[in-house]
Amino acid sequence: MATARDTTVCDYDYMNDAQIDDELKCSICSEPFQNPVTIKCEHTFCQHCIGKWLEIHTRCPTCREKVINHKDDRKTPSWSPVTTHVVINQLNRLHIRCKHCQQINIERGNLLDHQSKCTKMLVPCPSAHNLCPWTGPRDKQADHIAICSFHELEPILSSLQVQLNNSIERQQQLLLELQKQSSLISFLYAFINKGNVMNTKCQTQTSSKSHECALASRKDTNKKRFPCVLCRKQVSKDNVSLHTCPSNNDSNYICRNCYDQHCHLKDNKDDENEDDDEEDDDAD
Known part of the structure; x- marks a missing residue:
């Protein structure tokens, strides 16, 4: 069975995992809830975990109550998101350690903010849109940019892209003008x-x-x-x-x-x- 952590790159570990309240853990993956949802029997799971479970089973994994009656019901979510602030806040305050920079005691709710600054987080080259294949730690990005041929060509490629866009726009204008001229020619032909x-x-x-x-x-x-x-x-x-x-x-x-x-x-x-x-x- 795939777990909620399988849905994304696992960039962190929980601090004091054994001390986390079991009420905050999914009974399918045994880890703290990710995007918690509640099914009609009022049991809560990670959205990814229960989704995968119901692709195969029709009953709740905890109480065995029937959740899905027909095959068509699998296409429609059989759960509702947990929006209780007490639960969400408890999950967001769980302390984690970043696997990239090893910083500890980061609140899980602040993970995205940390990742946007993490010096060891893997990031692409700024010229990835120009097909530069480099990916590496953020603190090595500046060194890469200094020798990146794709980055050196960025001004030229940007200028060519602008010229291409202008040419396409001009081409569209000429096509409209051609249509008008063709219509006028047809009209004049009709006259003579x-x-x-x-x-x-x-x-x-x-x-x-x-x-x-x-x-x-x-x-x-x-x-x-x-x-x-x-x-x-x-x-x-x-x-x-x-x-x-x-x-x-x-x-x-x-x-x-x-x-x-x-x-x-x-x-x-x-x-x-x-x-x-x-x-x-x-x-x-």
């Missing part, structure tokens, strides 16, 4: 499609037998769907904003949505106003 001008309204005499506009000549155009050359959607006649009309079998269309995205509506209105003025002049 096969040399035919795209109109907001049909300029062809529908009575002409040599040339008929597919948008204007058919009686069932209100029901017919027309494919937009930009977004490829099928739209109704009322939603066609621009079209070419060389023949019934060779016409292209731009829907209102694409037209609004790519055209200046003001310019279009100005063109329509000019057409209206010309019609008024002809009427006069």
Whole structure:
């Protein structure tokens, strides 16, 4: 059976282990609780210990009361954390000895603070992120840094990383610009499609037998769907904003949505106003 101390590197020993109250010890690993939890029969264990136990057994290791009823229950924790301050404080005040520097009488609750300063604690090179493999005692780290080629290259590697990040950002900007330009090119191609001008309204005499506009000549155009050359959607006649009309079998269309995205509506209105003025002049 794995114990709670197996879950992490054992960096310390307990001082006066025999004098520690048995009420503070896990009955599975026989050591002071690590992350204590209580199961429904109210017995307390290390979270790691009882978790491993319940992967195999269904009953409490102390009183044999059934804890798990179904296999699916193993996926759900069958315990609750111990949050009683009296118990937690007693565990945190247990005295330990650091195995690295041999300092004694460290309170267990202060272990992490001690490890952050321990001169014999094993630490990696500051340039480990640049793949330096060195690991050693903290008091030897400065000596290693003085001869570490990875650390000497740190400014160059950092500069290259910044340049790479800037290049990636610029590339993304260029891709967006390319998409915009591609959309604009598609729009312009639609305008000059096969040399035919795209109109907001049909300029062809529908009575002409040599040339008929597919948008204007058919009686069932209100029901017919027309494919937009930009977004490829099928739209109704009322939603066609621009079209070419060389023949019934060779016409292209731009829907209102694409037209609004790519055209200046003001310019279009100005063109329509000019057409209206010309019609008024002809009427006069």
